[in-house]
Amino acid sequence: MFSVADYPSIQAAIDAAEASSIGGAVYIPAGVYNIEETLRVSKSGIGIFGDGPESTVLLSHDPMRDAIHVASQDGRHLHGFSLRDVCFKSANHPRTGGAYVHLDTVQTVAMERIVMNEPFIGFHLSNTTILDLSKFDIRSPQVDGVGILIDGDADSNDHWIHHGIIRGNPSLKSRAGVEIRNSGFSTIDSIDAYQCGTGLLLRSDSFEAPRMPGRAQVEHIWTRSCSWDTCLEDGLRIEAVGEGRVRRVRSLGDWYASNFGCGVRIKGSDFIGPDGASILGVDFIDAHSFVNHEDGFHIDHADYWTIQTCKVAGNGHPSPGQHDGVRVVSRADHFKIIDNIIGDTELFPRFCQDYGIRVEAGSTDRYRITGNDLSCNRTGGLLDEGTGRKIVRGNIDWNDGATWTEEPAPVEPAVSAAPMRQAKGRFGWPRRA
Numbered sequence: 001m002f003s004v005a006d007y008p009s010i011q012a013a014i015d016a017a018e019a020s021s022i023g024g025a026v027y028i029p030a031g032v033y034n035i036e037e038t039l040r041v042s043k044s045g046i047g048i049f050g051d052g053p054e055s056t057v058l059l060s061h062d063p064m065r066d067a068i069h070v071a072s073q074d075g076r077h078l079h080g081f082s083l084r085d086v087c088f089k090s091a092n093h094p095r096t097g098g099a100y101v102h103l104d105t106v107q108t109v110a111m112e113r114i115v116m117n118e119p120f121i122g123f124h125l126s127n128t129t130i131l132d133l134s135k136f137d138i139r140s141p142q143v144d145g146v147g148i149l150i151d152g153d154a155d156s157n158d159h160w161i162h163h164g165i166i167r168g169n170p171s172l173k174s175r176a177g178v179e180i181r182n183s184g185f186s187t188i189d190s191i192d193a194y195q196c197g198t199g200l201l202l203r204s205d206s207f208e209a210p211r212m213p214g215r216a217q218v219e220h221i222w223t224r225s226c227s228w229d230t231c232l233e234d235g236l237r238i239e240a241v242g243e244g245r246v247r248r249v250r251s252l253g254d255w256y257a258s259n260f261g262c263g264v265r266i267k268g269s270d271f272i273g274p275d276g277a278s279i280l281g282v283d284f285i286d287a288h289s290f291v292n293h294e295d296g297f298h299i300d301h302a303d304y305w306t307i308q309t310c311k312v313a314g315n316g317h318p319s320p321g322q323h324d325g326v327r328v329v330s331r332a333d334h335f336k337i338i339d340n341i342i343g344d345t346e347l348f349p350r351f352c353q354d355y356g357i358r359v360e361a362g363s364t365d366r367y368r369i370t371g372n373d374l375s376c377n378r379t380g381g382l383l384d385e386g387t388g389r390k391i392v393r394g395n396i397d398w399n400d401g402a403t404w405t406e407e408p409a410p411v412e413p414a415v416s417a418a419p420m421r422q423a424k425g426r427f428g429w430p431r432r433a
Contacts, residue, residue, distance in 0.1 A: 003027045010058075011039055018043040028086065030055035037062070038098075041070040047082035053115035053137075057087045064097035066124075071104035077129075078106045087115040094142045094172075099124035099149070103131075112136070120145040122166075125159065127152040136164040141174035141196065150180045157185035157220075168195035173232050176201040182244070184219040192227045199228025199235045199259070204244030204278075217245040227255040234261040235292065240268045240278035240301075248281040256289045256296075263289030263315065268301030268331070277303040277331065284310055289325075290348050291317050300329040306336045312356075313341070314348035321378045325353045330362035333388070337369045344375035351378045356397075361385040370394045 002024050007013040010026070010033060017024035023045025030051040035058050041048075048068075050056025060067040067088055072078050081103065088100040099121035103109060109131040115138075116122045122138040125131060125148070138147040147166035150159060166177040177193030179201040180186060193199045204218045228235035235256030240246050246268075256263035264287075268279040279302040287307075289296035291314040297307060307326060316323030325342040328335070342356035356374035359367075365388025374381025374397045381397030384390075 001025045001027050003029065004033075005029055010035070011037075014039060014041055014046065014048070017046055023047075023080070025049065028056050028058075032057045032059055034091070035060045035062075035067050038066050039068045041068070041081065042073050042078075044079040044081075046080075048086070049082070049084045050086040052085045053087035053113060056085060057089055059089050059091050060095075060100065061091045062098070063090060063092045063095045063120075066098045066102040067100045069102045069104070070106050071102075075105065080108050081106055082109070083111045083114065085113045087117070088119065089117045090119070093118065095120040095145070096142065102126070103128045109133075115139070118142060119147075121149050122146070123148045125150045129158050131159045131161075133159070133161045134163050138164070138166045140167065140169040140172060141177075143172050143174070144197075145172075145174045146176050146179045147174070147193065147196065148178045150178075150183045150186060152183045157183065159186040160189070161186065161191065162189035164191050166191070166193040166196060168193070168197070168231070170195050170232060173197050177228070177231070179203065180218055180221060181205065182218060184217070184221065186221050188221070188223045188226060190225050191223075192229070194227070194229040194231065196231050198233045198237045198261075199231045199256070200226070200237070202236075202238045202246055202249065204240050204246050206242035206244045217247060218249075219245075219247040221249045222252070223250070223254050224252045225254065227257075228259070229255065229257050231259045231261070233259070234263070234265045235259040235289070236264045238264075238266045238279060238282065240271070242269065243271045243273075244269070244278065245271075245273055246279045246282070250283045250285070251287050253286045254284075254288070256287065257291055259292045261292065262294045262298045263292040263296045263312075265295075265298045266300060266302050266305070270301070270331075277301055277333070280304040282306075284308070286310065288312075290314050290345075293318050293323075295323045295325070295327045296342075296353070297326045298329065299327070299332055299335070301331040302335075303332070304334045305332075306338070307340060308336065308338050310340045311342075311345055312353075313343055313345040313350070314352050316354065317352050320352045321354045323354060324358045325356045325377065326358070328357075328359045328364065328386075330360065330364070333363075333365045333367070335367045337367075337372060339371045341373045343377040343381065344373060350376035353377045354379050355383045356381045358383045359386040361387065364388050366390070368392075372396070
């Protein structure tokens with residue numbers, strides 16, 4: 001172990017650890033340490049740890065540069081970096097550039113119990129693989145800043161980010177709590193992000209990935225039990241720009257509430273790849289989208305997506321009747337909206353959403369809307385203007401508790417089996433005589 005107490009500076013202790021043939025751990029005892037220049041780690045097998053974020057404080061004096069930068073000198077992967085039990089603060093406000101921790105082309109990383117105060121970027125993970133980041137507290141990212149930024153040109157993947165909190169400041173409006181650009185294979189579990197610009201931003205932009213012509217994409221993103229709450233724009237925003245693509249995203253049990261934009265906004269481009277639209281394969285299971293100022297879910301230019309067993313209510317609350325629970329705008333194919341409660345919940349205002357589900361006229365084809373409870377929306381439960389091949393049935397649609405309307409069941413081809421009486425059951429499907 002290399003203790004900073006035995007060296008003139010933290011960088012000197014890091015250099016001594018790097019001079020060892022097997023690397024080593026750099027220990028920073030309790031105290032406040034001034035970071036005048038970026039601390040640089042350029043060899044594998046280096047760990048940095050303190051006495052806890054309440055005791056070991058790293059005070060960064062350059063508001064434009066990284067506090068810690070981990071990267072090899074020849075561009076190859078580093079292996080085995082760790083960081084824990086420290087706190088970062090800025091001596092000059094506001095920070096307008098750089099990250100407190102910037103990893104570039106690093107493999108096998110563990111970071112935990114880290115507090116960051118007023119960063120521009122908290123953690124910047126660029127082309128970094130096999131990472132475990134947990135038990136962090138990021139406070140007040142600065143204007144247009146990001147709590148956690150993950151980006152890369154294809155090599156950035158296999159991240160597990162869990163059990164952390166990102167606290168935005170509404171007077172600063174950061175860009176996002178977590179932003180993933182042109183990267184993939186990330187699991188985000190039990191993260192609370194509130195009062196950020198956007199809670200979670202997934203963005204694929206072909207113009208930002210010059211080494212990936214035709215392959216810029218965000219893919220394989222799993223979020224679970226996260227809260228994206230009271231954000232100044234959307235709780236979750238998924239967007240593709242140019243020929244960028246977003247594929248295979250799953251949200252399980254997440255909370256999107258009280259955001260000033262939509263709970264979830266998906267905005268693809270006009271680009272059509274060999275396997276479909278610029279955004280495809282996005283699933284929301286057991287998610288909650290409540291009391292957002294605009295739509296609960298807003299889908300534009302996306303294929304093969306699902307909203308299932310979710311609760312959606314009270315959206316459009318400041319201006320009742322102007323926004324919907326689920327709005328499908330255009331160019332949406334192969335989607336399913338099934339077995340959701342959209343409108344009537346015991347905790348949130350009813351009759352705020354104009355329609356529970358609105359499918360606008362446009363290039364919409366091959367979809368299924370079935371088994372949804374669309375009670376207590378302001379104008380109606382379902383407005384379906386889609387013209388393609390579809391199955392729409394078994395949806396409860398009522399506003400005052402006295403009446404319901406049901407979509408007719410599709411006509412089934414005649415069969416020669418035993419006769420059946422085609423009387424509709426309560427939810428619209430046939431029942432046996």
